[in-house]
Amino acid sequence: MLFDIEVKISLKRGMLNPEATTIERSLDLLGYKVKNVKTDEIIKFQMEGEDREVIRSNVTDMCERLLCNPVIHDYKINVIPQNMACGK
Amino acid sequence: MLFDIEVKISLKRGMLNPEATTIERSLDLLGYKVKNVKTDEIIKFQMEGEDREVIRSNVTDMCERLLCNPVIHDYKINVIPQNMACGK
Numbered sequence: 001m002l003f004d005i006e007v008k009i010s011l012k013r014g015m016l017n018p019e020a021t022t023i024e025r026s027l028d029l030l031g032y033k034v035k036n037v038k039t040d041e042i043i044k045f046q047m048e049g050e051d052r053e054v055i056r057s058n059v060t061d062m063c064e065r066l067l068c069n070p071v072i073h074d075y076k077i078n079v080i081p082q083n084m085a086c087g088k
Numbered sequence: 089m090l091f092d093i094e095v096k097i098s099l100k101r102g103m104l105n106p107e108a109t110t111i112e113r114s115l116d117l118l119g120y121k122v123k124n125v126k127t128d129e130i131i132k133f134q135m136e137g138e139d140r141e142v143i144r145s146n147v148t149d150m151c152e153r154l155l156c157n158p159v160i161h162d163y164k165i166n167v168i169p170q171n172m173a174c175g176k
Contacts, residue, residue, distance in 0.1 A: 005122075008130075023131060026154055032146060034093075034133040042096075042128040043111065048121065058120060066114055 002082040003047050003055050009068050009075045010040045043067055046082075055079050090170040091135050091143050097156050097163050098128045131155060134170075143167050 011017055020037040027034050049055045059077050068075045099105050108125040115122050137143045147165050156163045 020131075023155070024133070027150060030150070030153060032135075032150055034135050037131065037133040040130040040132070042130060043108075043125065044128070045112070045122040045125040047123075062115060062118070062120055065118060067111070 001048070001050060003049055003052070004080045004082060005045050005047055005055070005059055006078040006080070007043045007059065007063060007067055007075055008040055008078070009043065009063075009073050010038070012072055012074050015072050052079055052081065089136070089138060091137055091140070092168045092170060093133050093135055093143070093147055094166040094168070095131045095147065095151060095155055095163055096128055096166070097131065097151075097161050098126070100160055100162050103160050140167055140169065 017037075017039060020039050023039075024034060024037040027037075047055055047058070049058075056077060056079050059079065063075045063077070064070055105125075105127060108127050111127075112122060112125040115125075135143055135146070137146075144165060144167050147167065151163045151165070152158055
């Protein structure tokens with residue numbers, strides 16, 4: 001069975017985010033007043049497997065080993081069996 | 089009224105995504121077989137305003153002028169009035 005995987009990676013609370021700071025300052029220079037800018041990254045992919053929990057545990061390993069830096073990042077994993085995906 | 093804004097930026101279909109290619113290859117080297125890797129970016133911020141449609145049009149301007157490159161990026165804008173946000 002094919003699974004759609006979505007990993008949402010964000011910086012842990014309190015980590016400096018220079019990208020967000022730059023966006024906020026640049027928008028301000030253009031005349032837009034915004035606050036609390038945050039940036040997240042989403043990595044989506046597909047994986048073959050039989051069991052949702054096995055997939056989830058594999059993806060957790062991927063996050064810890066490659067996709068995230070567990071020291072500074074939080075991540076959320078979403079595993080959706082292909083036939084349950086919406087809008088397809 | 090305070091609005092929560094979420095801008096989801098993805099590459100247009102057909103654009104090369106070296107980051108995704110690298111992720112796919114690296115996961116393969118670690119023994120994980122995944123396919124169709126895609127990456128998106130989410131920029132979240134807050135903005136004061138009275139009218140949801142005015143906010144949305146401002147954010148569209150921000151996207152065209154600063155946040156995205158309209159030549160290579162697609163973007164989706166989500167405007168949520170603060171008191172309607174879930175989980176707060």
